[in-house]
Amino acid sequence: MAWFYLLLAAACEMIWPLGFKYTNGFKTHVPVMALTLAVMTLSFYLMSVATAKGIPIGTAYAVWTGLGATGTAILGMMLFADPRDGFRIACLTLIILGAVGLKFRPPPSESNTPASTASKTAE
Numbered sequence: 557m558a559w560f561y562l563l564l565a566a567a568c569e570m571i572w573p574l575g576f577k578y579t580n581g582f583k584t585h586v587p588v589m590a591l592t593l594a595v596m597t598l599s600f601y602l603m604s605v606a607t608a609k610g611i612p613i614g615t616a617y618a619v620w621t622g623l624g625a626t627g628t629a630i631l632g633m634m635l636f637a638d639p640r641d642g643f644r645i646a647c648l649t650l651i652i653l654g655a656v657g658l659k660f661r662p663p664p665s666e667s668n669t670p671a672s673t674a675s676k677t678a679e
Contacts (some may be wrong), residue, residue: 558609561602561615568599569624570631577636599624615658622655645652 575592582592607616626648631654632638640676 558606561609562606562611562619563623565599565602565606566620566623566627568595568602569629572599573628574631574635607668615661616624619655619658622651626651626655628673 570593572595575588575595576582578588579592582589603616603620607613629638629644629648633640
């Protein structure tokens with residue numbers, strides 16, 4: 557369930573930057589400004605829920621920002637005719653592969669964690 561919250565947070569992270577474009581840098585369209593801030597807040601909240609449910613903060617942040625940045629870049633290509641050359645697509649693919657790799661990395665064993673090492677040396 558923690559990964560579900562993190563994926564929802566990443567989806568929000570893909571959407572709220574569009575608010576910058578649609579509000580002309582927070583200069584017009586007050587309702588869209590409010591919606592942008594609400595989605596931004598929801599993104600932070602969902603990531604905090606994901607970390608509270610057990611995803612390590614470094615993993616959560618890397619996945620959240622990686623998926624958010626990649627999704628935003630893809631939305632920019634689709635909605636605003638941002639550049640979409642092969643090199644850019646390859647780089648975005650590497651970001652996604654890194655996020656997927658973090659998802660499927662096995663958790664560290666109890667004997668290798670810094671906290672367990674510190675408690676053993678204190679005994």
